[in-house]
Amino acid sequence: MALNQGTAWRLAIPLKVFFQRFAFLSLICLSIALLVLGKADLVLLERARTISTDALSPVLGTLSQPVNAFNKGIERVQELASLVEENERLRLENERLIKWQAASRALTKENEYYRQMLNALSDPLVLPITARVIGDSGGPFVRTLLLSAGRLDGVRNGQAAVGPNGVIGRVVQVGHQSARILLLTDLNSRIPVILENSRHKGILVGDNTNIPKLGYLPNNAKVAPGDRVVTSGDGGMLPAGWPIGVVSAVNDGQISVQAYADWTRLEYVSVLRYDLPGLTDKETNPGDLSESRLGN
Amino acid sequence: MTPTLSYQINQILRGSIPFWMSLLLVFISVIPFRLPGFDMVTPLLLSISVFYWSLHRPYLLPPIVVFVLGVVQDTISGAPFGLTSLTMLIVYAIAASQRQVFVGKPFIQMWWGFMLVAIGLSFLTWVVMCFYSLALIPIVPVMIQSGLTILFFPLLAWIFALVQSGLMKHI
Numbered sequence: 001m002a003l004n005q006g007t008a009w010r011l012a013i014p015l016k017v018f019f020q021r022f023a024f025l026s027l028i029c030l031s032i033a034l035l036v037l038g039k040a041d042l043v044l045l046e047r048a049r050t051i052s053t054d055a056l057s058p059v060l061g062t063l064s065q066p067v068n069a070f071n072k073g074i075e076r077v078q079e080l081a082s083l084v085e086e087n088e089r090l091r092l093e094n095e096r097l098i099k100w101q102a103a104s105r106a107l108t109k110e111n112e113y114y115r116q117m118l119n120a121l122s123d124p125l126v127l128p129i130t131a132r133v134i135g136d137s138g139g140p141f142v143r144t145l146l147l148s149a150g151r152l153d154g155v156r157n158g159q160a161a162v163g164p165n166g167v168i169g170r171v172v173q174v175g176h177q178s179a180r181i182l183l184l185t186d187l188n189s190r191i192p193v194i195l196e197n198s199r200h201k202g203i204l205v206g207d208n209t210n211i212p213k214l215g216y217l218p219n220n221a222k223v224a225p226g227d228r229v230v231t232s233g234d235g236g237m238l239p240a241g242w243p244i245g246v247v248s249a250v251n252d253g254q255i256s257v258q259a260y261a262d263w264t265r266l267e268y269v270s271v272l273r274y275d276l277p278g279l280t281d282k283e284t285n286p287g288d289l290s291e292s293r294l295g296n
Numbered sequence: 297m298t299p300t301l302s303y304q305i306n307q308i309l310r311g312s313i314p315f316w317m318s319l320l321l322v323f324i325s326v327i328p329f330r331l332p333g334f335d336m337v338t339p340l341l342l343s344i345s346v347f348y349w350s351l352h353r354p355y356l357l358p359p360i361v362v363f364v365l366g367v368v369q370d371t372i373s374g375a376p377f378g379l380t381s382l383t384m385l386i387v388y389a390i391a392a393s394q395r396q397v398f399v400g401k402p403f404i405q406m407w408w409g410f411m412l413v414a415i416g417l418s419f420l421t422w423v424v425m426c427f428y429s430l431a432l433i434p435i436v437p438v439m440i441q442s443g444l445t446i447l448f449f450p451l452l453a454w455i456f457a458l459v460q461s462g463l464m465k466h467i
Contacts, residue, residue: 027381035379056372137335264333
Protein backbone atom coordinates (compact mmCIF):
# COMPACT_ATOMS: atom_id res chain seq x y z
CA MET A 1 0.00 0.00 0.00
CA ALA A 2 2.72 2.38 1.01
CA LEU A 3 4.67 1.45 -2.12
CA ASN A 4 1.61 2.06 -4.30
CA GLN A 5 1.11 5.46 -2.80
CA GLY A 6 4.75 6.24 -3.42
CA THR A 7 4.58 5.39 -7.12
CA ALA A 8 1.37 7.33 -7.47
CA TRP A 9 3.09 10.34 -5.94
CA ARG A 10 6.12 9.89 -8.15
CA LEU A 11 3.83 10.03 -11.16
CA ALA A 12 1.61 12.78 -9.83
CA ILE A 13 4.24 15.33 -8.92
CA PRO A 14 5.76 15.78 -12.39
CA LEU A 15 2.25 15.88 -13.83
CA LYS A 16 1.28 18.56 -11.34
CA VAL A 17 4.43 20.52 -12.13
CA PHE A 18 3.73 20.13 -15.85
CA PHE A 19 0.18 21.47 -15.48
CA GLN A 20 1.37 24.32 -13.29
CA ARG A 21 3.98 25.26 -15.87
CA PHE A 22 1.39 24.94 -18.60
CA ALA A 23 -1.10 27.13 -16.75
CA PHE A 24 1.60 29.70 -16.11
CA LEU A 25 2.69 29.82 -19.75
CA SER A 26 -0.86 29.98 -21.03
CA LEU A 27 -1.58 32.89 -18.67
CA ILE A 28 1.49 34.71 -20.01
CA CYS A 29 0.25 34.05 -23.55
CA LEU A 30 -3.22 35.25 -22.58
CA SER A 31 -1.77 38.51 -21.25
CA ILE A 32 0.12 39.08 -24.49
CA ALA A 33 -2.98 38.21 -26.51
CA LEU A 34 -4.98 40.74 -24.46
CA LEU A 35 -2.36 43.40 -25.21
CA VAL A 36 -2.53 42.67 -28.94
CA LEU A 37 -6.34 42.55 -28.97
CA GLY A 38 -6.49 45.77 -26.98
CA LYS A 39 -4.31 47.44 -29.59
CA ALA A 40 -6.81 46.32 -32.22
CA ASP A 41 -9.54 48.28 -30.38
CA LEU A 42 -11.78 45.31 -29.85
CA VAL A 43 -15.27 46.51 -28.89
CA LEU A 44 -15.81 43.52 -26.64
CA LEU A 45 -12.74 44.32 -24.52
CA GLU A 46 -13.76 47.94 -24.11
CA ARG A 47 -17.26 46.82 -23.17
CA ALA A 48 -15.78 44.50 -20.55
CA ARG A 49 -13.66 47.35 -19.21
CA THR A 50 -16.66 49.68 -19.02
CA ILE A 51 -18.79 47.15 -17.18
CA SER A 52 -16.13 46.15 -14.68
CA THR A 53 -15.05 49.73 -14.01
CA ASP A 54 -18.68 50.55 -13.40
CA ALA A 55 -19.00 47.69 -10.95
CA LEU A 56 -15.83 48.70 -9.09
CA SER A 57 -16.49 52.44 -9.04
CA PRO A 58 -18.51 52.42 -5.77
CA VAL A 59 -15.56 50.76 -4.03
CA LEU A 60 -13.21 53.42 -5.36
CA GLY A 61 -15.66 56.14 -4.39
CA THR A 62 -15.83 54.85 -0.84
CA LEU A 63 -12.08 54.35 -0.54
CA SER A 64 -11.32 57.85 -1.83
CA GLN A 65 -13.62 59.41 0.76
CA PRO A 66 -11.19 59.30 3.74
CA VAL A 67 -8.32 60.50 1.54
CA ASN A 68 -10.46 63.46 0.51
CA ALA A 69 -11.36 64.24 4.09
CA PHE A 70 -7.69 64.09 5.10
CA ASN A 71 -6.66 66.39 2.24
CA LYS A 72 -9.42 68.81 3.11
CA GLY A 73 -8.24 68.91 6.71
CA ILE A 74 -4.68 69.70 5.65
CA GLU A 75 -5.87 72.38 3.26
CA ARG A 76 -7.97 73.94 6.00
CA VAL A 77 -4.96 74.16 8.30
CA GLN A 78 -2.84 75.68 5.54
CA GLU A 79 -5.56 78.22 4.83
CA LEU A 80 -5.76 79.18 8.50
CA ALA A 81 -2.11 80.13 8.44
CA SER A 82 -2.55 82.62 5.62
CA LEU A 83 -6.00 83.90 6.44
CA VAL A 84 -5.15 87.60 6.64
CA GLU A 85 -3.09 87.76 3.45
CA GLU A 86 -5.65 85.68 1.64
CA ASN A 87 -8.40 88.03 2.71
CA GLU A 88 -6.44 91.05 1.53
CA ARG A 89 -5.71 89.37 -1.80
CA LEU A 90 -9.33 88.43 -2.30
CA ARG A 91 -10.51 91.96 -1.50
CA LEU A 92 -8.19 93.37 -4.17
CA GLU A 93 -9.22 90.70 -6.62
CA ASN A 94 -12.87 91.39 -5.92
CA GLU A 95 -12.40 95.09 -6.67
CA ARG A 96 -10.71 94.24 -9.94
CA LEU A 97 -13.38 91.71 -10.86
CA ILE A 98 -16.21 94.13 -10.21
CA LYS A 99 -14.67 96.44 -12.80
CA TRP A 100 -14.34 93.50 -15.16
CA GLN A 101 -17.92 92.54 -14.54
CA ALA A 102 -19.14 95.94 -15.65
CA ALA A 103 -16.98 95.76 -18.76
CA SER A 104 -18.16 92.24 -19.49
CA ARG A 105 -21.82 93.21 -19.11
CA ALA A 106 -21.41 96.05 -21.56
CA LEU A 107 -19.57 93.81 -24.02
CA THR A 108 -22.19 91.08 -23.78
CA LYS A 109 -24.94 93.56 -24.54
CA GLU A 110 -22.94 95.00 -27.41
CA ASN A 111 -22.21 91.52 -28.74
CA GLU A 112 -25.87 90.54 -28.53
CA TYR A 113 -26.84 93.69 -30.41
CA TYR A 114 -24.30 93.00 -33.18
CA ARG A 115 -25.45 89.41 -33.45
CA GLN A 116 -29.00 90.60 -33.82
CA MET A 117 -28.00 93.05 -36.53
CA LEU A 118 -26.14 90.35 -38.44
CA ASN A 119 -28.82 87.76 -37.75
CA ALA A 120 -26.02 85.45 -36.54
CA LEU A 121 -26.95 82.11 -35.01
CA SER A 122 -26.08 81.99 -31.34
CA ASP A 123 -24.06 79.11 -29.94
CA PRO A 124 -26.08 76.48 -28.16
CA LEU A 125 -26.07 76.66 -24.39
CA VAL A 126 -23.85 74.36 -22.42
CA LEU A 127 -25.06 72.44 -19.39
CA PRO A 128 -22.35 71.17 -17.07
CA ILE A 129 -22.66 67.95 -15.06
CA THR A 130 -20.31 68.05 -12.08
CA ALA A 131 -18.94 64.85 -10.59
CA ARG A 132 -16.31 63.77 -8.11
CA VAL A 133 -12.98 62.36 -9.23
CA ILE A 134 -12.71 58.87 -7.76
CA GLY A 135 -9.63 57.53 -9.50
CA ASP A 136 -6.56 58.50 -11.46
CA SER A 137 -4.33 56.43 -13.69
CA GLY A 138 -1.85 55.51 -10.96
CA GLY A 139 1.13 55.21 -13.26
CA PRO A 140 3.27 56.91 -15.87
CA PHE A 141 1.77 55.33 -18.98
CA VAL A 142 -1.74 56.71 -19.22
CA ARG A 143 -3.25 59.97 -18.03
CA THR A 144 -6.89 59.40 -17.23
CA LEU A 145 -9.38 60.19 -14.48
CA LEU A 146 -12.34 58.22 -13.27
CA LEU A 147 -15.51 60.18 -12.51
CA SER A 148 -18.47 59.19 -10.34
CA ALA A 149 -21.06 60.11 -12.98
CA GLY A 150 -22.09 58.10 -16.01
CA ARG A 151 -24.76 57.46 -18.59
CA LEU A 152 -27.55 57.82 -16.05
CA ASP A 153 -26.41 61.37 -15.31
CA GLY A 154 -26.24 62.34 -18.97
CA VAL A 155 -22.52 61.83 -19.56
CA ARG A 156 -21.73 60.68 -23.10
CA ASN A 157 -18.63 59.73 -25.02
CA GLY A 158 -16.68 62.63 -26.44
CA GLN A 159 -17.97 65.37 -24.17
CA ALA A 160 -15.50 67.92 -22.86
CA ALA A 161 -14.39 67.79 -19.24
CA VAL A 162 -13.47 71.03 -17.51
CA GLY A 163 -11.88 71.74 -14.15
CA PRO A 164 -12.13 74.99 -12.21
CA ASN A 165 -9.55 76.70 -14.44
CA GLY A 166 -10.11 75.29 -17.88
CA VAL A 167 -10.55 72.29 -20.12
CA ILE A 168 -8.82 69.15 -18.85
CA GLY A 169 -9.80 66.52 -21.39
CA ARG A 170 -12.53 64.48 -22.98
CA VAL A 171 -14.81 61.62 -21.95
CA VAL A 172 -13.63 58.38 -23.57
CA GLN A 173 -15.54 55.68 -21.74
CA VAL A 174 -18.98 55.79 -20.13
CA GLY A 175 -20.61 53.26 -17.85
CA HIS A 176 -23.89 53.60 -16.00
CA GLN A 177 -22.43 55.36 -13.00
CA SER A 178 -18.82 56.07 -13.92
CA ALA A 179 -16.94 57.68 -16.76
CA ARG A 180 -13.30 57.87 -17.77
CA ILE A 181 -11.71 61.14 -18.85
CA LEU A 182 -8.73 61.13 -21.17
CA LEU A 183 -6.66 64.08 -19.95
CA LEU A 184 -5.29 66.41 -22.59
CA THR A 185 -1.78 65.47 -21.47
CA ASP A 186 -2.25 61.81 -22.45
CA LEU A 187 -0.32 60.42 -25.38
CA ASN A 188 -3.57 59.69 -27.23
CA SER A 189 -5.23 63.04 -26.68
CA ARG A 190 -5.87 65.34 -29.67
CA ILE A 191 -7.95 68.45 -29.09
CA PRO A 192 -8.84 71.02 -31.77
CA VAL A 193 -7.76 74.42 -30.46
CA ILE A 194 -7.39 77.98 -31.65
CA LEU A 195 -4.98 80.72 -30.65
CA GLU A 196 -7.23 83.30 -29.07
CA ASN A 197 -5.65 86.41 -30.53
CA SER A 198 -4.32 85.39 -33.94
CA ARG A 199 -7.26 82.98 -34.61
CA HIS A 200 -4.92 80.34 -36.06
CA LYS A 201 -6.26 76.83 -35.63
CA GLY A 202 -4.23 73.87 -34.51
CA ILE A 203 -4.40 70.59 -32.63
CA LEU A 204 -3.25 70.17 -29.05
CA VAL A 205 -1.24 66.94 -28.89
CA GLY A 206 -0.60 65.25 -25.56
CA ASP A 207 2.66 63.40 -24.90
CA ASN A 208 2.30 62.06 -21.34
CA THR A 209 4.20 65.04 -19.92
CA ASN A 210 2.54 67.92 -18.11
CA ILE A 211 3.09 70.23 -21.08
CA PRO A 212 1.18 69.17 -24.22
CA LYS A 213 2.42 70.42 -27.59
CA LEU A 214 0.58 72.54 -30.11
CA GLY A 215 0.77 71.11 -33.61
CA TYR A 216 -0.71 71.35 -37.09
CA LEU A 217 -0.71 75.14 -37.10
CA PRO A 218 -0.63 76.88 -40.50
CA ASN A 219 2.92 77.62 -41.69
CA ASN A 220 2.53 81.37 -41.49
CA ALA A 221 1.15 81.30 -37.96
CA LYS A 222 3.02 83.50 -35.53
CA VAL A 223 3.13 82.16 -32.01
CA ALA A 224 4.74 83.72 -28.97
CA PRO A 225 4.91 82.62 -25.36
CA GLY A 226 1.94 84.02 -23.50
CA ASP A 227 -0.62 83.46 -26.27
CA ARG A 228 -3.85 82.07 -24.93
CA VAL A 229 -5.06 78.74 -26.30
CA VAL A 230 -8.81 77.98 -26.30
CA THR A 231 -10.97 75.24 -27.78
CA SER A 232 -11.90 75.88 -31.40
CA GLY A 233 -15.10 73.86 -31.41
CA ASP A 234 -14.04 72.11 -34.62
CA GLY A 235 -15.61 68.70 -34.93
CA GLY A 236 -18.69 69.77 -32.99
CA MET A 237 -18.03 67.77 -29.81
CA LEU A 238 -16.36 70.44 -27.69
CA PRO A 239 -17.92 73.88 -27.27
CA ALA A 240 -15.83 76.71 -28.72
CA GLY A 241 -13.89 79.27 -26.75
CA TRP A 242 -13.25 77.41 -23.51
CA PRO A 243 -9.85 78.22 -22.01
CA ILE A 244 -7.16 75.52 -22.14
CA GLY A 245 -3.87 77.21 -21.37
CA VAL A 246 -1.11 79.55 -22.52
CA VAL A 247 1.80 78.98 -24.87
CA SER A 248 4.72 78.57 -22.49
CA ALA A 249 7.66 78.14 -24.87
CA VAL A 250 8.44 78.06 -28.57
CA ASN A 251 11.64 76.41 -29.67
CA ASP A 252 12.57 74.68 -32.94
CA GLY A 253 8.98 74.76 -34.12
CA GLN A 254 7.86 72.92 -31.00
CA ILE A 255 5.20 74.86 -29.19
CA SER A 256 4.62 73.91 -25.56
CA VAL A 257 1.36 74.75 -23.87
CA GLN A 258 0.95 75.17 -20.14
CA ALA A 259 -2.59 74.14 -19.26
CA TYR A 260 -4.58 76.29 -16.84
CA ALA A 261 -5.79 73.16 -15.11
CA ASP A 262 -4.23 72.44 -11.73
CA TRP A 263 -3.59 68.72 -12.16
CA THR A 264 -3.04 68.01 -8.48
CA ARG A 265 -6.21 69.65 -7.24
CA LEU A 266 -8.83 68.13 -9.47
CA GLU A 267 -11.44 67.09 -6.96
CA TYR A 268 -14.59 67.90 -8.89
CA VAL A 269 -14.79 67.95 -12.66
CA SER A 270 -17.62 69.15 -14.89
CA VAL A 271 -18.60 67.35 -18.05
CA LEU A 272 -20.14 69.67 -20.63
CA ARG A 273 -23.39 68.59 -22.21
CA TYR A 274 -23.40 70.44 -25.43
CA ASP A 275 -25.64 70.14 -28.39
CA LEU A 276 -25.42 71.46 -31.91
CA PRO A 277 -28.98 71.22 -33.18
CA GLY A 278 -29.13 68.96 -36.19
CA LEU A 279 -25.53 67.84 -35.88
CA THR A 280 -25.64 65.73 -32.76
CA ASP A 281 -28.50 63.38 -32.02
CA LYS A 282 -30.11 62.83 -28.67
CA GLU A 283 -28.47 59.46 -28.13
CA THR A 284 -24.90 60.67 -28.48
CA ASN A 285 -25.39 64.00 -26.73
CA PRO A 286 -28.62 64.54 -24.88
CA GLY A 287 -27.97 68.10 -23.76
CA ASP A 288 -30.86 69.49 -25.77
CA LEU A 289 -31.70 73.15 -25.70
CA SER A 290 -34.85 72.95 -23.65
CA GLU A 291 -32.88 71.24 -20.89
CA SER A 292 -29.92 73.54 -21.24
CA ARG A 293 -32.09 76.58 -20.58
CA LEU A 294 -32.81 75.26 -17.12
CA GLY A 295 -29.31 75.83 -15.85
CA ASN A 296 -26.25 77.86 -16.58
CA MET B 297 -10.56 13.00 10.90
CA THR B 298 -12.14 15.52 8.60
CA PRO B 299 -11.93 19.08 9.81
CA THR B 300 -15.15 20.82 10.78
CA LEU B 301 -16.84 23.23 8.44
CA SER B 302 -16.09 26.29 10.55
CA TYR B 303 -12.43 25.28 10.66
CA GLN B 304 -12.37 24.97 6.89
CA ILE B 305 -14.04 28.35 6.40
CA ASN B 306 -11.57 29.82 8.82
CA GLN B 307 -8.68 28.35 6.85
CA ILE B 308 -10.08 29.59 3.54
CA LEU B 309 -10.58 33.09 4.92
CA ARG B 310 -7.07 33.20 6.33
CA GLY B 311 -5.66 31.73 3.15
CA SER B 312 -7.31 34.40 1.02
CA ILE B 313 -5.72 37.25 2.97
CA PRO B 314 -2.90 37.75 0.40
CA PHE B 315 -5.51 38.12 -2.33
CA TRP B 316 -7.61 40.67 -0.44
CA MET B 317 -4.56 42.66 0.60
CA SER B 318 -3.35 42.74 -2.99
CA LEU B 319 -6.77 43.82 -4.22
CA LEU B 320 -6.83 46.61 -1.66
CA LEU B 321 -3.40 47.77 -2.85
CA VAL B 322 -4.70 47.83 -6.43
CA PHE B 323 -7.51 50.14 -5.36
CA ILE B 324 -5.22 52.31 -3.27
CA SER B 325 -2.89 52.84 -6.21
CA VAL B 326 -5.62 54.51 -8.30
CA ILE B 327 -7.20 56.64 -5.56
CA PRO B 328 -6.36 60.28 -6.22
CA PHE B 329 -4.06 61.47 -3.42
CA ARG B 330 -3.70 64.98 -4.90
CA LEU B 331 0.00 65.27 -4.16
CA PRO B 332 1.77 67.26 -6.87
CA GLY B 333 2.84 64.90 -9.63
CA PHE B 334 2.08 61.81 -7.57
CA ASP B 335 -0.54 60.38 -9.92
CA MET B 336 2.14 59.95 -12.58
CA VAL B 337 4.58 58.12 -10.35
CA THR B 338 2.23 56.23 -8.03
CA PRO B 339 4.23 53.19 -6.89
CA LEU B 340 3.20 49.85 -8.33
CA LEU B 341 2.09 48.50 -4.94
CA LEU B 342 0.72 45.31 -6.46
CA SER B 343 4.24 44.26 -7.47
CA ILE B 344 5.35 44.41 -3.82
CA SER B 345 2.49 42.20 -2.73
CA VAL B 346 2.99 39.70 -5.54
CA PHE B 347 6.73 39.55 -4.85
CA TYR B 348 6.31 39.08 -1.12
CA TRP B 349 3.62 36.44 -1.22
CA SER B 350 5.19 34.54 -4.10
CA LEU B 351 8.25 34.20 -1.89
CA HIS B 352 6.50 33.31 1.35
CA ARG B 353 3.21 31.66 0.39
CA PRO B 354 3.30 30.93 -3.37
CA TYR B 355 0.36 28.52 -3.12
CA LEU B 356 -1.88 31.27 -1.72
CA LEU B 357 -1.29 33.51 -4.72
CA PRO B 358 -1.24 31.12 -7.70
CA PRO B 359 -0.61 32.44 -11.25
CA ILE B 360 -4.30 32.65 -12.08
CA VAL B 361 -4.92 34.93 -9.08
CA VAL B 362 -1.91 37.06 -10.04
CA PHE B 363 -3.34 37.31 -13.53
CA VAL B 364 -6.76 38.39 -12.25
CA LEU B 365 -5.22 41.02 -9.96
CA GLY B 366 -3.26 42.39 -12.92
CA VAL B 367 -6.39 42.57 -15.05
CA VAL B 368 -8.25 44.40 -12.29
CA GLN B 369 -5.42 46.92 -12.04
CA ASP B 370 -5.44 47.42 -15.83
CA THR B 371 -9.21 47.80 -15.83
CA ILE B 372 -9.46 50.55 -13.26
CA SER B 373 -6.24 52.36 -14.15
CA GLY B 374 -7.12 52.58 -17.85
CA ALA B 375 -3.86 50.92 -18.91
CA PRO B 376 -4.00 48.47 -21.84
CA PHE B 377 -5.43 45.10 -20.83
CA GLY B 378 -2.78 42.50 -20.16
CA LEU B 379 0.04 44.92 -19.33
CA THR B 380 0.02 44.59 -15.55
CA SER B 381 -1.00 40.94 -15.61
CA LEU B 382 1.98 40.16 -17.85
CA THR B 383 4.45 42.02 -15.64
CA MET B 384 2.99 40.60 -12.42
CA LEU B 385 3.25 37.05 -13.79
CA ILE B 386 6.90 37.73 -14.50
CA VAL B 387 7.39 38.95 -10.92
CA TYR B 388 5.67 35.80 -9.69
CA ALA B 389 7.87 33.57 -11.83
CA ILE B 390 11.08 35.24 -10.64
CA ALA B 391 10.07 35.23 -6.98
CA ALA B 392 8.68 31.70 -6.92
CA SER B 393 11.78 30.29 -8.63
CA GLN B 394 14.21 32.10 -6.32
CA ARG B 395 12.60 31.20 -3.03
CA GLN B 396 15.66 29.45 -1.60
CA VAL B 397 17.73 32.58 -2.26
CA PHE B 398 15.46 34.86 -0.22
CA VAL B 399 13.32 32.98 2.29
CA GLY B 400 14.81 32.91 5.78
CA LYS B 401 17.58 35.27 4.75
CA PRO B 402 18.12 38.80 6.10
CA PHE B 403 15.52 41.34 5.02
CA ILE B 404 18.07 43.46 3.21
CA GLN B 405 18.71 40.61 0.81
CA MET B 406 15.02 40.41 -0.08
CA TRP B 407 14.90 44.18 -0.53
CA TRP B 408 17.93 44.02 -2.80
CA GLY B 409 16.27 41.29 -4.85
CA PHE B 410 13.08 43.30 -5.12
CA MET B 411 15.08 46.31 -6.24
CA LEU B 412 16.56 44.38 -9.15
CA VAL B 413 13.14 42.99 -10.08
CA ALA B 414 11.44 46.40 -9.85
CA ILE B 415 14.02 48.16 -12.00
CA GLY B 416 14.00 45.43 -14.63
CA LEU B 417 10.24 45.38 -14.58
CA SER B 418 9.73 49.10 -15.11
CA PHE B 419 12.22 49.05 -17.96
CA LEU B 420 10.36 46.12 -19.54
CA THR B 421 7.00 47.84 -19.08
CA TRP B 422 8.41 50.99 -20.61
CA VAL B 423 9.65 49.10 -23.68
CA VAL B 424 6.31 47.30 -24.06
CA MET B 425 4.37 50.55 -23.76
CA CYS B 426 6.64 52.34 -26.24
CA PHE B 427 5.97 49.61 -28.77
CA TYR B 428 2.30 49.55 -27.86
CA SER B 429 1.76 53.26 -28.37
CA LEU B 430 4.41 53.56 -31.12
CA ALA B 431 5.89 56.58 -29.40
CA LEU B 432 8.77 57.39 -27.09
CA ILE B 433 7.22 57.69 -23.63
CA PRO B 434 9.24 59.82 -21.18
CA ILE B 435 11.30 57.38 -19.12
CA VAL B 436 12.00 59.63 -16.13
CA PRO B 437 8.57 59.18 -14.48
CA VAL B 438 8.86 55.44 -15.06
CA MET B 439 12.16 55.37 -13.19
CA ILE B 440 10.81 57.58 -10.40
CA GLN B 441 7.85 55.23 -10.07
CA SER B 442 10.23 52.32 -9.81
CA GLY B 443 12.27 54.12 -7.14
CA LEU B 444 9.17 54.92 -5.11
CA THR B 445 8.01 51.32 -5.37
CA ILE B 446 11.36 50.19 -3.98
CA LEU B 447 11.07 52.71 -1.13
CA PHE B 448 7.58 51.49 -0.27
CA PHE B 449 8.76 47.88 -0.11
CA PRO B 450 10.01 47.80 3.53
CA LEU B 451 6.79 49.30 4.87
CA LEU B 452 4.51 46.87 3.06
CA ALA B 453 6.81 43.92 3.68
CA TRP B 454 6.71 44.75 7.39
CA ILE B 455 2.90 44.83 7.34
CA PHE B 456 2.80 41.56 5.39
CA ALA B 457 5.20 39.95 7.83
CA LEU B 458 3.02 41.03 10.77
CA VAL B 459 -0.06 39.58 9.07
CA GLN B 460 1.82 36.44 8.18
CA SER B 461 3.03 35.79 11.71
CA GLY B 462 -0.23 36.88 13.30
CA LEU B 463 -3.01 35.48 11.18
CA MET B 464 -1.41 32.95 8.89
CA LYS B 465 1.03 31.07 11.07
CA HIS B 466 -0.18 27.61 10.12
CA ILE B 467 -1.29 28.23 6.57
